Structure formats: C-alpha cells, structure tokens
Amino acid sequence: MALVCEFLDRCGGCVDITLESKINLASNLLDIRDFQVFKSMESNFRARAELGIYHNGDKISYTMHGVKERFVKIKNCQNLLPNIQKTLPVLLNILNSLEFNTFKMRLFSLEILANQNNALLLTLIYHRKLEESWLLDARKLQTSLKEILGFHFEIIGRSRGVKLVVEDDYLVESLEVSGKKFYYRYDEGAFTQPNVAINQKMITWVLEHLKHGGDLLEMYCGCGNFTIPLSFNFDKILATEISKISINALRFACEKNQIKNIHFARLSGAECIEALNKTRKFNRLKGIDLNTFNFGSVFVDPPRSGLGVEACEFLKHFKQIIYISCNPQTLAQDLEILKQTHCIKHIAFFDQFPHTKHLESGVILEKI
Template structure:
C-alpha cells in the first residue's frame, strides 16, 4: 500500500518535472491530514432486502452490483460525518416514510460543527416525508434537505456556516448546498495563509477573478486598500455578499461578471449595466495585483492578456497542465517568485498549486 508521504512525494516530483523548463523556485509543500480531511461526502444508498447501507462504485466501473463497495464508514471524511453515518442509517431504517426509494445522500460538514444532509429520492416528497424528516432533523441535530426530480424541500436552511482561521483571525463563510467550496478545510486554511503571505507588501488595490463565495477574497482584503472581485454564479455572489457583511469587510465590492465579461469591461470593449447598478466604477481603482483561481480549463486567451498587464499575479490552480500553459505565456513578462503545492486531495492524482509572479525589470 502506498503511504501518504509516498503519494505526496510523487506529486512533488510530478510538478518539478512538469515545470522543469521554467525558472521556478523551490516548491513549498502544504500537507493534508491523512484521514478525516474531507468536509463533503456523497454516497449511493443501496437497498438489499430490508437492509440499507451506503455505497460507492469502483472508479471507472458502471453503477452495478458487481462494482459496488459498501461504505459503513469512510475514513477520508470528517469525523463528524463518520459519527453521523450509522445514526442516520439506523434512524431511517425504522421509518418507511424516509426509507422508501431513498437513493443517495450528500453530507456537508464544517470545522465549526454544523452539518447539512441532502437526502435524494426516486419519489415525490409529500407531507408525510416532511413530517418524518423534521423529526429526524430534530433528533440528530442536523439540517436536512430533501431532493427528488423537480423538487427541493428545505426544512430549515440550505447552507452551513464554516469558520476558517487565517493568521490568527476567524473568517465566517456561508457554504450553500450545491455550491462550490474547498472540501479539505485544513488545507484550505493553509492555502489562504499562503496567499496572504504572497500578498504581503504589495499594497494598492487588488482585482480578483473567479471569486466564488469569497473564500480568498476575505483574508486577502486585509492586504489591500480596495478589492474588486468578480464571479458569474448568482448563488456564489449571494454567498459572497453575505460573507463580506458577516465579516465586516468594508473594502470589497463584487461584480457579477464572468472573467471574459470583465475583460471586455476593463478594456472598454463593452459597457455593462450591472457594474453601474452595483455602483462600481473601474476608474476608481489603482490595481497593483490580480488574483485568479480559475476552473480546470485555466485562464482563457483574452483574459490571460489582461492578467499579463498587472505587476503582481497570484495564481491558484486546480490543474497543473493548464497552469503550465498559462505560465508559459506569463513567464515572458513576469518571473515566478513563489510556488506552492497544496495537497487538497490526498491519495488522488489531483493537485492544487499556487504561484506568485512579479513583472520583470
């Protein structure tokens, strides 16, 4: 069996090999806990006779009994998820209103102790289900959402509030069911601390693209005079606005634009009424730094031209391959000052990276 350190060393060597033709500094490595690091977990609910249990399927296999893996416990998941798993199964198993045609379940937990459970069904959720689910919610001290085709039944709330500590300060984040959040909270704290360290002394204003729910925005705002962050998802924007207010940040504004749309606005190719409605004037900012945390596809060609126009670039990536492609362009005008590996997903091939670039000359 591969040890945690062996799999981490493999990732380190992979990054070194991938970026060997670029002038990179020593890679800072941020480890994960070996167990109980995932704050999210999803399972099928398998029915065999009168018994139900959690299940996953072998990677690359079809969802059939032949590839089924029973999961009474899941050591990658947060301890609170593991503690809840048998209690939830036992409670549901004794109530046909909850058990019948229960198909899948999703857990979302937090370091601060809240738990949201989404129960997914192949049936219409009626008043009897709601009554039983409310009783279950109260009994287990959790928040429950019911889902079936065309239905979302929220019994109390569809979010949890996470608390992450960065540099000795707590930041509260509303994490909405179905929205993107970093699954490894402890490594997320390390990512945020690294980004803040990279931003030390840069000053001025910061532009952020792909801000999500403001995960990086909130702690980074301490390092700059003003921050303008962009995000296209309405759900994420609403969560970010709540997070900004809850944490008392007064120097952040959110523009509901995609990275491509913001590039058009910034280069004056197109005017957006949304910016006017949100009271955002681009002329009010003196940007020294851009922060990007793009999807797996990386930064598109036109947006990359925008990124290259900034003196300082902090780039967090979930895909080393597209990061390499983007850095091949950016390294023509910028030098790589710092590079980090964050083991957000232990024992998988996934790698999160961080890079600080500064303009040459």
C-alpha cells in the same frame, strides 16, 4: 511532458498515489525545482461527501464508486471529518428503522457538508417527486440525530424540480487565518474547499508572500474564501464570480465580517475582461465605477480547465499575479504565456486531496 500528462489523466480519483509522486510529476510538468510543500493529514480531512444508496428489500446501505466494480458498499470513510464519520452509521440505523421506511423509499443518494463547529448539512436526493409531507419525517430525523449525536443538522430533500428545506440550506463556517477569525456561508450545492486545514494553509501562504497595497481584481472569487482575508491587504477589491449563489454567499461574508472595501459583481471570467477592457457594458456592474480602481494585482482561482490564452494575455497588464490552480497541466500551459512578461517569485503545492492524483498549486508572479 506528454508522458506526465498521460499519466495524470490515467490515474483515477480512487488510485492511492503518494504525495511525493504527485510533487515529482507536477514539478517536472512546471519545470521548477524551488517550491514549498504543504502536506495534509492522511485521514479525517474531508468536509464533504457524496454517497450512493443501495436498496436491498427494506434496508439500505451506502455505496461509493469502485475501481473494478461499479459500486462498492461501505460503512464509513476515514477521509471524512470526524463529525461526518460519527453521523454516517447513526443516520443509517435511523433510516433503516421501521419508522422511516416510507421516508427512505426511492432515496437515491446522499450529500453531506460539515463545518468545524459540528454542524452538518444533509441533502437527501430522491427518484420520486417529493411532497410537502416529507418535511414532517425530515424534522423527526433532525431531532433524532441531534438527540443522539449532539450536532446541529440542516436537512434538505431534493427530487426533480423540487427542493424542500427543514430550516436553512447553508452552513456558517469559521476559519482561523494569521490569528484572525473569518466567517463564511457554505451553501448546499455550491463549491467550497473540501480540506479545511489545507485551505487555511493556502490562504495563510498567499497572505505571507504577496505584495500588499493598491487595488486588487479577483476573478472566480467563489464564496469569498480568499477575498475576505485579502481585503485587509488592499485598498479596494473588485471580486467577480459567475455563480449567483456564490455571490450571495460573498455578500453574507462581507456583512458578517463587517468588511466594506469589497465590491462584487456576477460576471464570468470572459465578461470581467470585457467590462474592464470597456468593450461591453453590464447592468450587473450598476453602482460600481470601474474608473475609481487602480489595479496593481490580480488574483485568479479558475476551474480545472485553467485560464486560456485570452485571459492570460489580459493578466499580463498587472504588476502582480496570484494564481491558485487545481490542475498542474493547465497551470503549466498558462504559465508558458504568463512567463513572457512575469517571473515566478513564489510557488507551493498543497495536498488538498490525499490518496488521489489531484494537487493544488499556488503561484505568485511579478512583472519583469
């Protein structure tokens, strides 16, 4: 196991590791042999990108982190969704025109988020403090991009302590899951699943394999990626998340999808445990009576650091545990604790990040 962990740590994000190799490493690490695998497309799969900007005189180029060189100039990236790939060269040509010379000065980096409906959110990040006058050129850029590409663009400018927004600072995304369409709000700077097709497969897999009924506790709910579809399978859901932006996005999704059985609170994982164990009271839970919930299931999608001992001990009280993990190493550590009281009923690997070491896992456990 130590050799597997060491190899995973040494493999950088730019190393093109095959899916078969990742699956072998993860299955050995987790000591499992019976699992499902969901492959991603080899290209045109990623819905967001972060690009550096290289200045050469009055011209700019896109850059990305290289393996040997610190930065590598690029023209495009085949991993990105087609609407982002179409946008990048057009955007660069416009910015390199004389009309936008001042606009691009001190431009440091570019972040792009796209949805499946050809709407894109561009965040331009500057070294120099932005003034309100920046918005005039940003609106011109928005108009030019739409005229050439026919896409809808939201444009944001950022510098230290300043955020300027042309219209909105979010996109509305729709996902098709099990014959139903769900709507989400994806905010600038907030976490969203980058591989849309695999994300839909993950949600579908969870819905097909979990046991329905009763109430659900969801920790680390984000913008409601899983919460919204899961609401049709449980009587009530208590969803918790530390990010205020994500909680606001979940509120938007509940209203947009007309869902009324989700109760949400801005709590960290540790705070959620304190609240449910009644060791601490939170004003953020005002209006939510925890005594009315009859939790039989818990859903967790923690960060790469995993759950840890305290959270795993807390999860042991639930009949059903649904665990989505982005790190096989910390998942293996958590499962060593959870398997003391629960058995693995279903497990799957999802290739969210082709050509990298990263692998998403889904595990459903039931109490022994």
